[in-house]
């Protein structure tokens with residue numbers, strides 16, 4: 001746990017140029033929080049008088065029934081099971097706060113989403129009134145197909161309007177959505193259907209990513225088969241026929257994936273919507289702690305965890321962090337978060353947060369690289385986007401192809417540019433600031449997790465002086481602390497394990513169906529604290545610099561992967577005896593999976609075996625989990641107690657620039673020499 005690593009040359013760059021960027025003057029003027037002293041004042045009250053602070057925020061939202069309770073929690077496993085509650089006894093509905101509440105305050109005819117397709121020719125928009133109409137209709141579809149409060153619905157869709165509609169329809173009736181990113185394999189999807197015991201699944205026939213058509217329905221069919229074999233029958237599948245309405249890439253032909261409704265359980269989306277014409281479907285008032293959604297994230301043990309978020313706390317937190325971190329004003333802003341709703345960023349900052357704030361936002365199906373690397377800036381110019389939110393991976397990839405893609409479009413509307421998913425290296429930060437924002441925009445590096453529900457460490461555009469590479473200060477109500485390997489608090493400047501000392505409204509409430517795992521994963525390393533799994537440094541001025549994971553998870557292009565999950569995928573091959581996977585640094589992706597495999601007696605790692613192993617990772621998890629490099633290992637370096645020493649494997653994968661460190665506890669040091677000699681030429 002104390003093995004805190006620094007990715008990139010964060011240290012070096014920071015030492016070279018320690019400059020601070022003050023909030024841009026125009027932002028400072030009209031900001032919700034203006035100037036650093038205001039942040040400090042508000043922050044103090046959010047900690048010292050937290051119940052009152054959150055009651056004031058909640059008062060901006062609609063509650064069918066209020067509550068005098070604020071946050072209640074226990075983080076200390078020695079005193080009993082950990083829990084968090086917020087506004088116990090209150091009743092509300094998140095979809096109502098996204099839709100009816102805005103319509104009642106006169107925003108009904110305002111555009112909620114500007115849908116921007118994979119192909120730039122495919123664009124459409126929807127107002128708050130129109131969105132409500134669709135959500136009510138789809139909630140009636142769910143109800144008439146037997147889905148009710150507390151049931152789970154799996155959603156396996158690309159970034160199309162039906163994804164937003166399906167999520168909101170679930171929230172309207174109190175069904176728990178479990179969105180599975182439409183890049184996961186059939187096996188991954190099946191595991192998530194089974195774990196969530198989904199009553200219904202929403203998907204589409206397929207999708208284009210750039211010029212490439214991808215079939216989704218066959219993946220769902222396969223997943224349903226696998227789930228059934230695992231004793232979980234998926235009763236109903238709703239299929240959006242998306243491919244027939246998209247503009248085809250020039251010269252392309254419509255893909256033939258077979259009929260989209262091929263099974264008795266299948267029903268086409270439009271037909272289902274037609275069938276409920278005129279059917280009313282009322283809002284389900286939910287208790288504050290009723291489940292809103294589960295979202296699976298990688299776990300150290302390899303089995304994904306269903307992170308559970310509930311109603312009042314998640315709602316209040318997603319609303320408030322969107323408002324603060326991007327300093328949004330619905331009267332003037334056009335907001336765009338490029339994330340996919342298959343990840344938490346899409347839940348909190350594409351769907352719920354922006355809608356609750358009454359914003360007009362871009363809802364983007366496409367890729368930053370299609371039709372070419374200027375897409376983000378072309379769309380920015382087209383809609384005059386004022387606040388945008390993307391990932392360091394995308395930034396690094398765009399930075400690598402040249403500034404002319406950026407400069408040929410007008411970006412004068414941009415006021416705030418946010419990043420999320422992994423540490424942003426100072427050079428990418430500076431490029432965003434200088435080239436994209438032309439020095440006018442505030443750059444907000446937001447640190448958070450699927451588990452935190454919303455930002456927990458992030459600057460405020462009108463208040464926080466920025467240091468490139470630092471996510472700066474804790475958000476309101478968040479008490480971020482560093483602890484050493486013994487769990488002792490580190491005061492002042494220093495480096496340690498990043499923990500939180502108190503609950504905030506948006507934090508996870510559990511791991512779906514696994515109370516023990518919830519306690520063990522987050523609260524057992526350092527009793528009394530929620531442990532993030534990340535390492536961090538704090539400088540003399542209290543700025544926090546998140547350095548990366550200190551556990552067995554790795555961050556590839558902003559997505560967490562479990563080394564254990566990839567290892568078991570590789571070890572499933574009959575020729576593999578043992579596999580160890582570590583994160584190796586990558587210029588664009590941040591890091592990539594580097595695999596060491598020991599093979600059974602007499603086997604050799606031929607190119608075709610490499611291809612088979614990569615395919616295994618692809619089918620068992622998804623394309624993102626495919627190791628870029630697979631190296632044959634005569635053996636794996638192990639301690640006397642038999643534990644694989646990843647620290648050493650990591651050094652070998654990194655190119656062991658700084659030596660290997662202490663190797664005296666290993667059983668067989670000669671293995672290391674052989675591993676170094678055996679590094680593949682592409683490593």
Ligand code: WT7
Nearest residue numbers: 345420421422423445446447448449450546560
């Ligand atoms: C992990 C959480 C939160 C949405 C996307 C990822 C890393 C995230 C930052 C940042 C440094 C970051 C951490 C964290 N991370 N944002 N701004 N600076 N690291 O959600 O899949 O739950 O991953 O992403 O390692 O623990 P997630």
